[in-house]
Amino acid sequence: MAAAKSVKKVPQYCYQCVAGPDLLTVKVEDGVATEVEPNFSACDVHPGAGKCCVKAYGIIQKTYSPNRLLAPMKRTNPKKGRHEDPGFVPISWDEAFDIIGAKMKEIRARGLTNEYGYPRAAASFGGGGIPTYYMGTFPAFLAAWGPVDFSYGSGQGVSCTHSEHLYGELWHRAFTVCPDTPSCNYVLSFGANVEASGGVVGAWRHGVARERGMKRVQFEPHLSVTGAASAEWVPIKPKTDAAFLFGLVHVLVREMPREKLDVPFLKQHTGSPYLIGPNGFYLRDPATRKPLLWDLKRNAAVPFDTPDTDPALDGAFTLDAIEVGADEETWTHRGLAAETAFGKLVERMRPYTPEWAEQTCDVRSGTVRRIAAEYVEQARVGATVEIDGETLPYRPVSIQFGRTVNNGWGAYECCWARTLMACLVGGLEVPGGTLGTTVRLNRPATTRQASVRINEDGFMFYPMNPTDKANWAAKPKVRNAHDTMVPLSASSPWSTALGPTHFSWMFQKESPDENWPKVTPPDIWFCYRTNPSISFWDTKELSKRIAEFPFIVAFAYNRDETNHMADVLLPECTDIESTQLIRVGGSKFIEQFWDHEGFALRQPAVAPAGATRDFTEIATELAVRAGLLEQYNEAINRGSACVRLSSDQYDFSLDPKQRHDAQTIWDRTCRAASAELTEGRESDGLDWFKEHGLRTRPISRLSWYLFPELRKKGIRFEMPFQERLYRVGVELGHRLHEQGIKWWDVQLEEYGGLPKVMDFPGIWEQETVRQAGAGALADYPFWLITSRSMQYAWGSNVGVPLMNEVSGNVRGSKGVLINRRRAQELGIEEGDIVEVSSYVGATRGPAMLAEGIRADTLLMMGQFDHWATPYAKDLHKPSMNSLIPMSMALTDSTGSSADIVRVGVKKLEAAS
């Protein structure tokens, strides 16, 4: 008689995308993982009803893939390149660590930075910080190492929602921005694809909202799954979203009665009443240097923080004041007639009429006016709601953006207009309105509220990289030069990866000018869950740069296009073979707003395959081999792995001098987590978490909103005028010109008090003509854009057949989407193989004809140009990554660009 089957369900988390974590269980039958299910015990605390995303179901096939690397490998062919066979041969872990250890010691002996001041060690990880949820204690190793260059991006930092990150954090501590979906009634969504990239929580919240009647209007050149689930689709011309938004602002501030707006909010909680001087800076009180506003009660100019004022929103007033410009340049004014920031705004918006917007973005002026009216109507200006005893404005309208809208040229203007639109109806950071989710650039990052402090002008402090003469980083500290070129990228641990990460690759090939410190490859490069060889732009060129790296250590699940150039491959355990504890709850990326906070565990559901190792064990051994064990342990004690191991209430610290195995490290971490959540009362360790999977405690929903914190601290939103940015830009220009650097002059023009809408599509068109010659626009008549696929987004899971199977059920996922009528004009039929080319490359795939796409636009969903990754390389899908140039001209002042390019299309062969 056969033995009874052993069946257990092992709690896990999935953090394959930034919209995680999802909480799940893996069913294990007789030691084999067989099923993924939501962790039903989490449905009361998880804001997505405890469900898990489609990608989570791929982890079993991922774990059992025959294509996994099951032993460390070393390269035997010293030549690197796409067409070089690396000659990988399996080696023991000892030999692998010997090779890496020798290299690390050699590097440390030579010094942690090279002759140009760049870190000798570099590390790259996939987007959104996701890999940290799988790399165990490796962050502690990196912290122990010292300076590490994180500036070699694989798309993140520039083709992410970049401007939203930077300006979002500046204006409302919003690394990403979303509606307060559970109580919002009206959302204008510009290219945001929340139904594909919002994860379980996004899908759940929007599903519930749709059912109760929330109206979402989707603006995008093609009808995405989010467009499909919206009440209305507006097929806007690519990269003209700013024009539409400026049209909306025009209607609100110039065509509507002022009382329709939230005037008290504008007066008391924004910089709208600040008075502006003739040089474009705030007029300030000569004694205190505080910005001035005109108080209608006193009929006099007073500092912004004067109690009991009724600030004037519009109008011109005569006053004496000083104006402080860049580099402390100061002007003294007497009897000056000055306008408010709001007045300047109204004037700035004069040309941006709905009729002008119609010309620019191919959407009727009537639509602009109707949507502006709907937005204001739905905003319910004056309404309030009580949350946990605090009365807050209730403004159930919001605007959200997606990639290509909120990165690259035009993105700053979009972000500004979005934030302003929220302020105009008092809907920023209040229930129902437009919210930030989390902070990455501001510190401390524990909560958004914790990072809020007032600056001297009454706005939120922001840790700009210095631009003054004494402190500006004339020599970049890392290869993408974010500290030198992009003040707004700040100086947090995340900042490096949020600089212009394409610069590292571009400058390695060619310095922007002869004065620029030479960019040399790092002496050692660690990469994990990242594949820039196919996931960045101009991938052919980028692969060549990677091939120039002298020593690459790749943590590798299987062979891929980037680790093809590696010297050593270290196979780590998969998601369900290893251990890690992470924080959950509070508010996180995209739409993750919880009413709880706590911790969740990932644990081995099945035994590791082959000789694969838990990442924490690998990190510990690396620390030992680098002679950094003590520093590594101390970093873990400080919380690098998840949570501080000691406080005044508990102490579970590791002995820094001893080596600890992964189980011990995570047990201590679990104990500290339990203690933190219970203020020291409980100290349940790893075994408890293994059984329960997660531990949480309730939090107040007030933590979702930043407005209460600002109101409490008397801080205003820095809207509409951008004096600080203007000053920083002027100063940056001074510094660069002092160094003889002129190649950033176009970007410097983006810094100003009030933004203007330029011909943003024209920037791409002009570059196309510049690079490919006159007539190029006729050769490349289409805009090529991309769109997220929930089955793949961020997942590093192209090698999982189940994902390929089900993504095939979604329109457009396997080919090139083209407007049906336009295709017919070109003689292209469904399934014909077409070549899509730009001036830097070409790709091919089957044509998929659709009505839901503009005639001037093509769409490619997945970017799967794989040529080494097993399984994925046989899918032969088209990818736009090989078509997009890395270009200074296409880089905006934040150092980002966008996934958009002018292309041509031609039929290669008829459908089979």
Added chain:
Amino acid sequence: MARFIMTVDLRRCIGCQTCTVACRHANATPPDVQWRKVLDIETGEFPDVRRSFVPTGCMHCGDPPCMHVCPSTATYQRADGIVDINYDLCIGCGYCAVACPYQARYISHKREFAYGDKPTAQEAARFDARRMNVATKCTFCSDRVDVAKEKGLTPGVDPEVTPACVNSCIAGVLAFGDREDANSNVSQLLAENQFFRMHEELGTDPGMYYIFDKK
């Protein structure tokens, strides 16, 4: 007597395919055999275009044509309305497949695997030779429903006795329950909303109800 049905809220569905993969896991179906499948339907002409996502599969018809035509009685209707297949009786003639107007039935004649010609550990562990060369389809996870009474649980409410697709749905699209029970979740949903059933004109009395608007 119970009649188990499924409701599909088309207002909510986003075509994410989570139900499809959850079903693939729960029922260990081979590659491309999607008992629960979500269609992506584009309609209209630019710019007046709509895209709808429509979960489909076996409708567990009240008057199932597949059952009537089945020569072996392998396809049968349970007292609770679920249409199921006895794999040990089925001769794999495919008659049920051509009788089903919902394209819900599959017959696998060859073992297929995710990665080429060898099964993964998961596929090897879950392989069921009884399912080769016979008709298969969605069972409303009848094996789960079967234990509801014994465990004192309610299908459609308690995850353990609810179909995997319903449990997995990340947008609250799918619900499962007893149409004959006026207080069940599905009866409540149907009382509050407008719905249709697909190809109802064929007289199959299908058991999937598509909600498209509130009443």
Added chain:
Amino acid sequence: MKTNIQPGRITPWHQTNWDWRAACNFIGGGSGTGLLFFATLAAGSADSYRIMALIALALVGGGLTCVWLEIGRPLRAINLFFHPQTSWMTREGIVAAPLFLCALAAVWFGGGALVGIAALLGVAFLYCQGRILQASKGIPAWREPKIISLILAAGFAEGAGLAAALAAVLPGVSPRWLAGALLGALILRRLAWMLYFKALEQNGAPRKALDVLRSFGAKFEMIGQLAPEMLVVAGIFYGEVMPYFVVLAGLAAAASGWWLKFTIVARAAYNQGYALPVLPVRGQGEVKPGVKPGWTK
């Protein structure tokens, strides 16, 4: 053949469960039972009957063998008999057994009442085949009720054709009315076809199915109907000088019947596809008219 579905399909696509082997069952079953029927009435001698009946049984048996080869679990074929209450496939199987027994007995004895019983069982078998198709609710081109009379008419036309052709080469004299019966069967088949196709057109069908049938019908009415009809008319009037007109007509009638069934079973069997009576509301949008992609109505 692994699955009946291709991901992403919305409009009706061709079913893949029944292929040429299934078509052969309808071909063999129709021609065989038709031939058996006409052999009973028109065989010129006992030996002629025996040969005709054996050919008829070979056709029916061949068709059933093809189906047996197609089913997934051939060793369980006996389970086919489990559902006489509603399944026309079971009923076909049940009729097949006495049909073979009676016909073989009639062949053995060379006449008698068994001949007539076998012929009637053959007609019953043929009727079952029509009902098998008509009960296939998932295939609009099959479920049209007029397919039953088409299958019956086609079986008789093929049987009359084969009988007429065989009579010319077998011993004995076949009745003179056989050519007229062939003409009559052909006319009935033409009529049944036209009514069937018209019904599909009127009631709506998958566009691709209708395209296949329309294109087929134009050729079928000329080559498959008019040609044998003219040949048989020529045979009736000029049979003395050109005895092979009727043989040719008979063979053409049978071949075109096979063509017809192959087309209906293996080429026009587009499934129902999917349809939405209305498009759902999304938030504050409105319900829009539904769609039935790939259908003529």
